[in-house]
Amino acid sequence: MRSWVLSVSAAVLLLASGCAGGSAEGEALLREHGLEGASAEEVVERLDRTHEDRAAGLAGSVTYDEVVLTDDGSEAVLPLPEDRFYLAVAPWTTTTHECFHHSLSGCQGELVGEEFDVRVTDDAGRVLLDRTLTSYENGFVGLWLPKDITGTLEITSDAGTATQQVSTSADDPTCLTTMRLA
Template sequence: MSALTTVPRPSARRRALLAAVVAGSLALTACTSAEPGPDSTPEASAGTLVEQHDLEGMDARQVIERLDTMPVPERPDDLWASVEPDQLVLSDPTGALEETSLPMPADEFYLSVAPYRTFTHDCVFHSLTTCLGELGGETVQVTVTDEATGQKVLDETRTTYDNGFVGLWLPRDLTGTLTLEHDGESTSSPISTGDDDLTCLTTMQVA
């Protein structure tokens, strides 16, 4: 049986959080997409979102891996995919197709991080098809340390995706510190991976 379901509307807390970000940073909305053009009409759409974008049979982890690592020019402009702590929300910007969701893994949390040198943008829930960071294709050393135990839960050399992000699958309900090193510069940030936490981190400057 497919895990695909009809998505409930976002909670009041999440709606308020997103509204605050949008209201305070309209000039920095790299994680939002433009309104559909005049040719993007509901009559032009058929089937379901997963059928149109060849996502049938995939779980949330597989969809995230496909879309977040996709070269930017190949990313669909008729699909919005928002990573929330507990679900991956797929929607059609034209409104022609029904919004759907896939449940996130019960024991894992996806945090997408965009290190930057000179410019960044505000972000709460990572958009797999529209978020763009500054440093695509760059090598970074990523370390995540568990605050409770002092143990490293992640210590890897990674390459940022074409969209400038690096995606981290972390244990759920973790409180810790993320450290990024790039070209001899290092920056750290507290992180947490609970049901009320952000999935998009764009405040780590490596310069």
């Protein structure tokens, strides 16, 4: 009984906070693309990993506090968790592109299917992430980090190492394409 009450409470909070823009149009867009009932984090991870959304005409952009999905004039806005920041990182060796808000359907990095050792340490020296990740079909690795921190991101692969200061505040990019491996 308690889990049912929690589920209903969570659903009410999502609707009240503007999930899917609170519109029938947004709900229909999510349903059409098989995203109905998915959390914002699940939507971001699903769309960032493949090119399926591109072929289906779905576009998505990640900002500090929401993911905005569009398709043929329809729009759905999903709030991101208050405490988590999505940073899409595309390490590169020869070619990159400029980016600020990560496009789940438009950004394409150079190194697809590559393994990277990824380490994020905050300014206090705490390790926030230390894992081996494989880049998606779009050449990016997706990192869920705490909001409003500053720290150091280090990425290492067979192609080399890149280190860069990162921040996760409202004024910071959700797309990082400046880490050249050398």
